[in-house]
Amino acid sequence: MNSGEFKFDGSASAPLTLVLAHGARAPMDSPFMEEIVRGLAGTECRVVRFEFPYMRARREHGRPKAPDREPVLVDCWRAVVESLGGGQRLVIGGKSLGGRIASMIADECGVRGLICLGYPFHPPGRVSSDSRIRHLKSIETPTLIVQGSRDRFGGRAEVEKYVLSSRVQIAWIEGGDHSFRAHAGSGRTDQQNLAAVIEVVRLFLATLPH
Numbered sequence: 001m002n003s004g005e006f007k008f009d010g011s012a013s014a015p016l017t018l019v020l021a022h023g024a025r026a027p028m029d030s031p032f033m034e035e036i037v038r039g040l041a042g043t044e045c046r047v048v049r050f051e052f053p054y055m056r057a058r059r060e061h062g063r064p065k066a067p068d069r070e071p072v073l074v075d076c077w078r079a080v081v082e083s084l085g086g087g088q089r090l091v092i093g094g095k096s097l098g099g100r101i102a103s104m105i106a107d108e109c110g111v112r113g114l115i116c117l118g119y120p121f122h123p124p125g126r127v128s129s130d131s132r133i134r135h136l137k138s139i140e141t142p143t144l145i146v147q148g149s150r151d152r153f154g155g156r157a158e159v160e161k162y163v164l165s166s167r168v169q170i171a172w173i174e175g176g177d178h179s180f181r182a183h184a185g186s187g188r189t190d191q192q193n194l195a196a197v198i199e200v201v202r203l204f205l206a207t208l209p210h
Helices: 031-040 053-061 071-083 099-108 188-208
Strands: 006-008 014-022 045-050 091-094 113-117 141-148 168-173
Touching: 014 031, 014 071, 014 141, 031 045, 045 113, 053 091, 071 091, 091 188, 099 113, 099 141, 099 188, 113 188, 168 188
Parallel strands: 014 045, 014 091, 091 113, 113 141, 141 168
Antiparallel strands: 006 045
């Protein structure tokens, strides 16, 4: 990938670089991604965004396109890490699909850390499937999963039953859905939930070696 395919925010001299991929349906500059980046990018953390091939094609042609097959997504992530100088310089992750694919190459690429914002533990209604968590049982990369307690892709009730690697920590956003939107009865607002997401990510980044 070339530099023109990335979106950079924050200082180029920041001690940490966080690379974020988008979710299945929304692009790298969606309101959700913009809010997260505004809260994280600065002198201590540079944030880099990119889009998978199917999303770049949608942007170019203006037509909806289904996500690429998993091998294409994995190879795209590998190319991103290589283009940015290698995993030892990077924390990687993303929203939903973007974070899941990042988790599949984190150990292989030797990244500093992994951040998943709304991990899709299973398709809605298919709680018995464990195909998306097998690698999380043995992952060695320091990992933060930020999850809404009411996420249809993995809420607190089922996720707390999983036996994952000791390197994985899960931060729960109470009453939040897959995009951390607040449940009407939670007494919280969407903005409060996003602020909580940003705060737990910042705290996690502070624990990683610079």
